[in-house]
Each structure stands twice: as C-alpha cells, then as structure tokens.
Amino acid sequence: HTPMYFFLSNLSFLDLCYGTVSMPQALLHCFSTHPYLSYPRCLTQMSVSFFLATAECLLLAVMAYDRVVAISNPLRYSMVMNGPVCVWLAATSWGASLVLTTMVTLSLHLHFCGTNVINHFVCEILSLLKLPCSDTSFNELMILITGIFTLMLPFGFILLSYVQIATVVLKIHSAQGMLKALSTCGSHLTVVTIFYGAAISTYMKPQSKSSPDLDKFISVFYGALTPMLNPLIYSLRN
Structure with missing residues (x-):
C-alpha cells in the first residue's frame, strides 16, 4: 500500500469512530421526549469526540506533507515516505491528540447549580461550559490553546x-502533467476546507458572538457530513 492509502485507512477509522460516538446519541435525543445522559457518560462522549476530532486535524496536516513530498520530490517519494516514517507520523498524530484531550478533560472541574440542559445534539464542550455556575475562564483558555495547536497551526x-x-505545479509546462499533479490534491483540499472551515468557525471565535443554533448546524458538517463524504470524495479521485 502507498503512504496515501495508509493515511486514508487511519482517516477512515477516525471517521467511523467519530460517527459511532456522536451520531447514535444525537439521533436518540432527537426522537426522545425526555432525553437524558448522565454526567460521566456525557464527559466520556465529549472526551472521545474531542480526541477523534483532534486526531483528524493533525492527520490532515500529515497528509498535506505527504502530498508536498509526492509532488515536490516524486523520485525520492518512496525513500522519504517509507513505512517507519508513515507509522511514526500517524502515531504522533494519535499521541498528540491524546495528550491534548487529557489536558482539556482534566481541567474540567465544573460545579453545576442551575439548569443541566445542554443546548446541543451531543455533549459538546462549548455547550457544556455554558451550564456551570463556577468560573470557566480557565477552561475556555485551555480550549483556545488547544485550538491553536490543533486547528490554527496545522491549518497554517x-x-x-x-x-x-x-x-511546483506552475512550473510544469504540460497540461496533462499539471492536471495529474492537481488531481492528487483535490480530494484532500476538499476535505480540509469542509472540516477545518466548520471547526475553526466554531472553536476559534469569541464565545460572546456564538449562536447555539448556528453552532449546532455547523457541528453537523464535521460530525456527520464530513465522515459521510470523505469516502466519496477520495474515491472520486480514483
């Protein structure tokens, strides 16, 4: 298998896990008259979803590096992106996301004294932080720092x-060669636009300007639409 398909297998596994963690509970709550979820289960769902979304952000950045090497140094591609390097890059994405998720989860010392109704389809961290009567500024700072490392830096x-x-593509003189080079990036660029666009518009904006209904609508893109479209988008290239 080429490195691209190795990373695609990781991405497919992430999408499968993410949909399994979030969507069944969301559907259950949509059709239930009295949706209920205990706080430990809510915290578990939120942490696992956060971990998977973070890993996907980092993995998409790794896949961009793979595309750069494939187009910029095609003759040395198999040497640079060998098996151990691919495994190390994927493992780093998973490991870094686990560390960041653990930091965010351990910082959640929340005290509830009022309503416990989450205005969202699932246990989403920003919606959860609107419920406590204690100060959540430290938690918001942690989310901002995590967002910089998992969204802004990889996106940059x-x-x-x-x-x-x-x-590199602009230096290619033949139209066929240029089209071939662009075809290797089109699917990845489409996925990046959908996923990062939805995530950045949700987590990297001031909370004073957030709209619960808009946030729920945007969450459908990276929670349900992106995992559903990823296999289709990448299969179109083939």
Missing part, C-alpha cells in the same frame, strides 16, 4: 504546503 501548515505545491 496546510496552507504553506499548498503554496509550495502551487509553486
């Missing part, structure tokens, strides 16, 4: 990667 790396790819 992806943008720089595509700038380098565009520079």
